[in-house]
Amino acid sequence: MSLFPPGKSPSIALRANRASLFCTLAGLFCVLAFAGISDDPALAQQAPSRPIVSAARVVLSGDTTRLAFSISAPVEARAFVLADPARVIVDLPETMFAIEPPGAGGNSRGLIKSYRFGLLAAEKSRIVIDLSGPARIVRAVSEPGPDGATRLLIDLAPTDVVSFAAAASRTLVSSQPEASGKASASGKAITPGGGAPRANRPLIVIDPGHGGVDSGAHLPGRPPEKEVVFEFALALARQLESGGRYSTLLTRNEDVFVSLGERVRIARTAGAQLFLSIHADTLSETSVSGATVYTVSDRASDVHAARLAEKENLADKTAGVDMAEEASGISDILFDLTRRETRAYSHVFARTLVSIWKDAAGLNKNPQRSAGFKVLQAPDVPSVLLELGYLSSEKDAALLTTPQWREKTASAVARSVDQFFAMRGPGQGGAEGAASVSGQGGG
Numbered sequence: 001m002s003l004f005p006p007g008k009s010p011s012i013a014l015r016a017n018r019a020s021l022f023c024t025l026a027g028l029f030c031v032l033a034f035a036g037i038s039d040d041p042a043l044a045q046q047a048p049s050r051p052i053v054s055a056a057r058v059v060l061s062g063d064t065t066r067l068a069f070s071i072s073a074p075v076e077a078r079a080f081v082l083a084d085p086a087r088v089i090v091d092l093p094e095t096m097f098a099i100e101p102p103g104a105g106g107n108s109r110g111l112i113k114s115y116r117f118g119l120l121a122a123e124k125s126r127i128v129i130d131l132s133g134p135a136r137i138v139r140a141v142s143e144p145g146p147d148g149a150t151r152l153l154i155d156l157a158p159t160d161v162v163s164f165a166a167a168a169s170r171t172l173v174s175s176q177p178e179a180s181g182k183a184s185a186s187g188k189a190i191t192p193g194g195g196a197p198r199a200n201r202p203l204i205v206i207d208p209g210h211g212g213v214d215s216g217a218h219l220p221g222r223p224p225e226k227e228v229v230f231e232f233a234l235a236l237a238r239q240l241e242s243g244g245r246y247s248t249l250l251t252r253n254e255d256v257f258v259s260l261g262e263r264v265r266i267a268r269t270a271g272a273q274l275f276l277s278i279h280a281d282t283l284s285e286t287s288v289s290g291a292t293v294y295t296v297s298d299r300a301s302d303v304h305a306a307r308l309a310e311k312e313n314l315a316d317k318t319a320g321v322d323m324a325e326e327a328s329g330i331s332d333i334l335f336d337l338t339r340r341e342t343r344a345y346s347h348v349f350a351r352t353l354v355s356i357w358k359d360a361a362g363l364n365k366n367p368q369r370s371a372g373f374k375v376l377q378a379p380d381v382p383s384v385l386l387e388l389g390y391l392s393s394e395k396d397a398a399l400l401t402t403p404q405w406r407e408k409t410a411s412a413v414a415r416s417v418d419q420f421f422a423m424r425g426p427g428q429g430g431a432e433g434a435a436s437v438s439g440q441g442g443g
């Protein structure tokens with residue numbers, strides 16, 4: 001049963017497509033994970049309640065900047081401001097954005113520098129507006145327009161720096177408990193990418209970077225990073241599962257935002273033996289291409305790695321969930337030992353991956369680097385960040401989006417995982433494995 005006429009629901013089609021991929025992997029779990037798009041009439045009845053945004057425009061009138069969306073039904077909007085950088089956040093019930101996100105840059109008008117939107121967590125969508133100056137929210141409401149159609153209006157007026165800072169700090173106080181709850185709520189929707197972890201199989205957590213309101217790198221005319229890395233994550237999960245030696249878990253199984261801390265928490269809670277974060281960023285130097293494997297370090301290996309980590313660590317700010325800082329880990333001798341062992345294993349995996357990848361696809365000139373990536377901070381799960389290539393490189397962008405390239409490189413990663421566990425031995429890994437290796441003084 002289709003609830004939307006063909007061509008009117010691209011996201012649903014995309015999700016249905018992905019659901020079928022998951023179904024081949026996960027069997028039983030797909031029923032739960034994609035209940036919202038099921039063909040079961042009883043379940044599908046929930047879908048019409050999701051409003052659809054079909055157009056967006058920025059209108060200037062006097063000193064007011066208006067961001068107006070055409071929306072299929074009235075929604076309750078909750079708007080607030082955040083500082084550093086100055087943003088307006090508008091929270092909505094789950095909404096389908098059947099429009100292209102505005103390209104980076106070139107959309108600056110009035111008080112709006114840029115804006116983005118997407119799924120924040122289960123049943124929650126968000127619009128994030130980057131401001132070009134301090135602004136106050138005049139109103140954020142949905143109401144009938146002159147033609148009778150419903151529109152969602154966000155009206156902004158200039159204000160002074162002090163008033164803006166005061167409004168942002170009020171947000172900080174009033175929103176903190178809810179904000180942290182929101183960030184962790186996304187984890188509830190996570191289901192295994194390849195069935196329940198089995199005791200005798202190492203669990204590999206695959207982390208497709210970005211998602212939902214955070215598109216990651218996005219150049220006009222090219223698919224956003226969040227889509228490229230998600231497709232790769234699916235291909236990799238399939239390959240790892242097909243050998244029957246590993247269980248896999250994805251940190252997100254749809255186009256939804258997941259905070260960096262939450263990604264780490266998912267890996268640790270599930271008892272992962274390896275964590276692979278997948279990215280495909282852009283550089284201003286469009287001639288730079290090839291894959292790079294990053295590990296975490298207190299001091300960056302080079303300026304480029306430091307800059308990338310800084311950019312990636314902003315993901316939570318991009319989605320406006322930076323209000324509550326993640327609690328830092330406990331620091332004692334045992335913790336430090338575990339972390340040192342974990343980092344040594346991360347390094348071994350990175351080296352293995354680089355040596356195997358080079359026979360399958362292009363590598364960056366300096367393919368193994370390190371920096372302070374938040375998403376690689378699990379003290380007890382060996383973690384690497386694989387930059388598949390650069391979407392800013394014409395060559396890479398063309399390759400990264402082809403299934404042939406994806407299958408070939410996913411297979412290289414799968415072989416690296418094989419080699420890593422062959423060296424490390426089965427059952428080693430996660431908190432337990434790292435601790436026992438610490439005890440033996442090995443590494």
Ligand SMILES: [Zn+2]
Pocket residue numbers: 209210216217225279280281312
């Ligand atoms: Zn990225």
